[in-house]
Amino acid sequence: MKETLTTLIESAKRFRKPLIALAVVLALVIPLLPRNPFYQDLIIMIFFWATLATAWNLLGGFAGQISLGHAGFFGIGAYTSTILYLTFGLSPWIGMFAGAGLSMIVALLVGFPTFRLTSHFFALATLAFGEVLRLLASYWRELTNGGVGLLLPHTPGFRNFIFDNKAVYAYIILVMLLAVLCVTYIFKKSRFGYSLFALREDPGAAESLGVNTHRAKMYALLISVFFTSIAGTFYAQYVAFIEPDIVFTSHVSIQLALLSIIGGIGTVFGPLVGSLFLTPLDIFLRGWLGGVFSGLNFIVYGVILILAVMFFPLGIAGWIRKKIAGFEKAPELPEKTSAEPVGCPEARAEHRAEAGAPLMTVDAISKRFGGLEAVKDLSFMVREGEILGLIGPNGAGKTTVFNLISGFIVPDRGTIVFNGKDISSLKAPHCFCRECIGRTFQLVKPFQHMTVLENVMVGAFACTRHTEEAEKAASAILQRIHLSHHAYTMASNLTIADRKRLELGRALATQPKLLLLDEVMAGLNPKETEDIIGIIRSISRDGITIIMIEHVMKAVMSLSDRIVVINNGIKLVEGLPNEVVKDQRVVDAYLGGAYHATAGLK
Amino acid sequence: MVEVIIQLVINGLLLGGLYALLSIGLTLIFGVLEIVNFAHGEFLMVSMYLTFLLFSFFGMDPYLSLIVILPVFFLFGYAIEKIIIKPLLNDPPLNQIFATIGLGLIFSNVALLLFKADFRTVKTSYSDANLIFGNFFVSVPRLIAFAIAIALIAALLLYLKKTFTGKAIRALAQQRKAAMLMGIDVHRTYAIAFGIGIACVGAAGAVLLPLFFVFPTVGSLFSLIAFVIVILGGYNSLAGSLVAGLIIGLIEGFSGFFISPHLKEVVYFVLFIFILIFRPTGLFGKR
Numbered sequence: 001m002k003e004t005l006t007t008l009i010e011s012a013k014r015f016r017k018p019l020i021a022l023a024v025v026l027a028l029v030i031p032l033l034p035r036n037p038f039y040q041d042l043i044i045m046i047f048f049w050a051t052l053a054t055a056w057n058l059l060g061g062f063a064g065q066i067s068l069g070h071a072g073f074f075g076i077g078a079y080t081s082t083i084l085y086l087t088f089g090l091s092p093w094i095g096m097f098a099g100a101g102l103s104m105i106v107a108l109l110v111g112f113p114t115f116r117l118t119s120h121f122f123a124l125a126t127l128a129f130g131e132v133l134r135l136l137a138s139y140w141r142e143l144t145n146g147g148v149g150l151l152l153p154h155t156p157g158f159r160n161f162i163f164d165n166k167a168v169y170a171y172i173i174l175v176m177l178l179a180v181l182c183v184t185y186i187f188k189k190s191r192f193g194y195s196l197f198a199l200r201e202d203p204g205a206a207e208s209l210g211v212n213t214h215r216a217k218m219y220a221l222l223i224s225v226f227f228t229s230i231a232g233t234f235y236a237q238y239v240a241f242i243e244p245d246i247v248f249t250s251h252v253s254i255q256l257a258l259l260s261i262i263g264g265i266g267t268v269f270g271p272l273v274g275s276l277f278l279t280p281l282d283i284f285l286r287g288w289l290g291g292v293f294s295g296l297n298f299i300v301y302g303v304i305l306i307l308a309v310m311f312f313p314l315g316i317a318g319w320i321r322k323k324i325a326g327f328e329k330a331p332e333l334p335e336k337t338s339a340e341p342v343g344c345p346e347a348r349a350e351h352r353a354e355a356g357a358p359l360m361t362v363d364a365i366s367k368r369f370g371g372l373e374a375v376k377d378l379s380f381m382v383r384e385g386e387i388l389g390l391i392g393p394n395g396a397g398k399t400t401v402f403n404l405i406s407g408f409i410v411p412d413r414g415t416i417v418f419n420g421k422d423i424s425s426l427k428a429p430h431c432f433c434r435e436c437i438g439r440t441f442q443l444v445k446p447f448q449h450m451t452v453l454e455n456v457m458v459g460a461f462a463c464t465r466h467t468e469e470a471e472k473a474a475s476a477i478l479q480r481i482h483l484s485h486h487a488y489t490m491a492s493n494l495t496i497a498d499r500k501r502l503e504l505g506r507a508l509a510t511q512p513k514l515l516l517l518d519e520v521m522a523g524l525n526p527k528e529t530e531d532i533i534g535i536i537r538s539i540s541r542d543g544i545t546i547i548m549i550e551h552v553m554k555a556v557m558s559l560s561d562r563i564v565v566i567n568n569g570i571k572l573v574e575g576l577p578n579e580v581v582k583d584q585r586v587v588d589a590y591l592g593g594a595y596h597a598t599a600g601l602k
Numbered sequence: 603m604v605e606v607i608i609q610l611v612i613n614g615l616l617l618g619g620l621y622a623l624l625s626i627g628l629t630l631i632f633g634v635l636e637i638v639n640f641a642h643g644e645f646l647m648v649s650m651y652l653t654f655l656l657f658s659f660f661g662m663d664p665y666l667s668l669i670v671i672l673p674v675f676f677l678f679g680y681a682i683e684k685i686i687i688k689p690l691l692n693d694p695p696l697n698q699i700f701a702t703i704g705l706g707l708i709f710s711n712v713a714l715l716l717f718k719a720d721f722r723t724v725k726t727s728y729s730d731a732n733l734i735f736g737n738f739f740v741s742v743p744r745l746i747a748f749a750i751a752i753a754l755i756a757a758l759l760l761y762l763k764k765t766f767t768g769k770a771i772r773a774l775a776q777q778r779k780a781a782m783l784m785g786i787d788v789h790r791t792y793a794i795a796f797g798i799g800i801a802c803v804g805a806a807g808a809v810l811l812p813l814f815f816v817f818p819t820v821g822s823l824f825s826l827i828a829f830v831i832v833i834l835g836g837y838n839s840l841a842g843s844l845v846a847g848l849i850i851g852l853i854e855g856f857s858g859f860f861i862s863p864h865l866k867e868v869v870y871f872v873l874f875i876f877i878l879i880f881r882p883t884g885l886f887g888k889r
């Protein structure tokens with residue numbers, strides 16, 4: 001915890017300048033405006049919606065968890081402080097935090113079951129949540145005064161959070177906006193931000209790199225909800241009237257998403273930009289047209305939403321960033337570091353101990369999918385420092401074995417002992433990563449909308465909290481896997497060979513003791529295969545134990561110290577490469593009679 | 603007490619059949635296109651208004667108006683799929699979600715512009731008619747609605763089982779790529795599936811109107827019901843939706859009587875959360 005704080009402070013120092021500049025500019029806007037209630041109201045509303053949308057974007061944009069229920073937390077904030085004030089005379093300044101606390105508790109309860117859902121259904125569940133709060137607020141008249149709403153008497157004073165001068169509200173909401181922008185900005189550059197981006201792009205890959213996706217989502221939700229809720233209190237104090245159909249309506253939630261999408265979803269300043277454009281439009285539509293044609297403003301929103309997601313999904317800030325990236329020269333990578341060996345330090349020290357002690361012992365594991373017994377009572381062992389080849393025909397259960405020993409599937413029976421510890425009962429893949437088991441995926445899972453360097457940094461963050469260190473470690477890895485020249489390329493633009501190497505590098509960055517390579521050579525040409533064989537050799541020389549699934553027999557034969565052959569989920573043969581390929585059962589089940597003739601076993 | 607319960611069961615099942623029709627289109631669309639149509643309830647609202655207009659201008663019986671509603675809504679859905687959904691099929695979920703939310707916003711607020719926020723319904727000669735069996739009442743419009751709903755669902759299931767297009771839709775729901783390789787015109791089939799889904803919800807609107815009111819935001823009320831049914835039924839099982847619809851109808855009947863009709867959405871939501879926690883794949887979903 002203390003460490004987290006110091007890292008946060010460090011990062012805050014690092015990004016101080018742009019934030020201070022922004023703060024000054026925005027603060028100056030307030031007194032410069034004409035002392036006209038219309039303009040003051042406009043600026044307050046711009047900041048207000050920007051605050052809410054920035055908070056929403058942290059969850060919806062960064063973590064990719066689309067909440068349509070933020071109105072619920074907004075309403076909890078507004079109602080809690082107002083009810084506490086009206087009933088007990090408690091200052092809304094305190095009530096604001098009481099509301100935020102309540103919102104966060106509710107968020108924990110709602111987040112726990114709903115985070116299991118895929119994005120469409122998460123959005124659905126949160127939408128339902130917001131609707132239910134609206135109905136509860138209308139129904140529970142003793143507490144909320146129902147549909148009549150609550151009116152705050154006009155008794156100005158600091159303690160009451162009610163002011164005659166509108167400029168005071170402008171400064172208050174500005175402070176809130178800057179706070180949420182600061183938090184977002186710092187997160188973006190921190191380990192936490194990287195975990196959110198990673199889990200948004202591919203939760204499975206993020207888990208394999210040690211990201212506790214459930215917890216990261218929960219933190220993002222709690223922070224987002226905190227700011228949403230205090231903005232709710234601000235709204236109640238500023239407008240001095242709340243009713244369920246205003247503060248709990250799903251329109252609030254949709255508005256937040258709309259601002260983020262137009263401004264640039266997943267960017268720090270996008271929601272602010274969105275609010276600068278859309279809030280004036282909103283006030284115009286409501287003020288001049290809404291009176292005559294009620295609902296017209298929402299029709300315009302609907303049209304904007306559809307057009308934006310169809311033709312302008314990056315948003316304004318995203319579009320600008322893309323344009324700038326086109327002109328900007330990619331920043332130089334840090335100085336060439338000496339090819340420092342990676343891997344867990346202890347493992348490195350032992351440096352390929354001759355026929356080392358068992359590192360992982362798999363004992364009689366089984367896994368059944370419906371009627372198919374994918375893995376049956378499989379036992380094998382891998383020694384420290386060796387390269388174990390895992391071969392067998394397609395559908396033999398090889399990838400299932402990997403999923404079992406990297407925590408993606410829980411075995412029905414059997415135990416897995418790694419490094420002297422029973423890990424078969426660990427709950428999630430990220431726990432396996434923490435135990436120093438790294439893996440790649442047969443169907444590569446790059447974080448598409450992140451650069452190659454950032455992809456590897458996600459892995460490096462398994463071992464450090466500091467962004468600079470992660471960047472340094474990631475750069476070193478990129479050199480090892482010969483991808484430095486693509487450091488700032490978006491992962492989505494890589495060729496298959498580069499993606500395979502990226503996959504390898506990312507897993508390597510977590511400093512594993514045991515690395516599981518799932519067909520890293522599939523689909524590569526001979527030259528690329530040579531390259532990756534060299535990389536695997538060098539990894540092995542650093543003392544990292546490797547289990548590899550591979551169909552490229554040449555590579556399997558030249559790299560493996562031992563080979564395990566499985567077929568139909570059971571172990572067929574285990575032994576030295578030369579013995580295994582001569583075994584008649586292996587030839588029958590997998591290699592085929594032609595292997596010896598063509599592949600030329602020496 | 604026993605009599606009350608039997609009466610609640612009758613009412614609940616009749617309502618449930620209608621709910622099944624309401625949600626089966628959502629299930630079909632999700633099963634095939636893997637998109638949750640957030641404008642589902644708004645399509646229902648549009649259909650209710652169309653039924654209302656047909657009744658007030660042409661005196662067309664709401665049940666008879668199905669012969670207009672079904673083809674119109676099929677074409678409506680088909681066109682929406684071609685224009686808005688198809689370009690977004692390979693996009694991140696965010697874009698799909700907000701495209702349909704945008705549609706819903708437009709529908710409900712156009713309705714607000716045209717019809718104001720008033721509650722409207724149709725009064726037919728049989729609106730208040732009841733069949734009486736001993737101590738039990740069966741509302742005639744509810745019975746008709748139930749019969750039509752079940753007949754339409756049966757027709758849909760039969761269509762998906764027997765016809766080529768139906769088989770193509772099911773194939774797409776199972777494996778998009780393999781279906782493409784088998785020579786299925788994916789985009790046409792998607793549009794047809796979407797059209798059928800919308801036609802189902804359109805039909806639900808027509809048979810619902812005599813029992814209920816229509817107002818511009820009525821959709822959000824029924825969306826929630828449809829969503830809970832889809833999740834309870836196992837996301838993409840049409841038979842699951844049917845059973846889940848009946849269950850939700852029963853639950854609504856009982857909770858309305860024993861808790862409060864005003865809190866039925868709260869009951870749904872609690873149920874929703876419980877399903878998510880204890881049975882995340884729904885009653886009929888595969889694990």
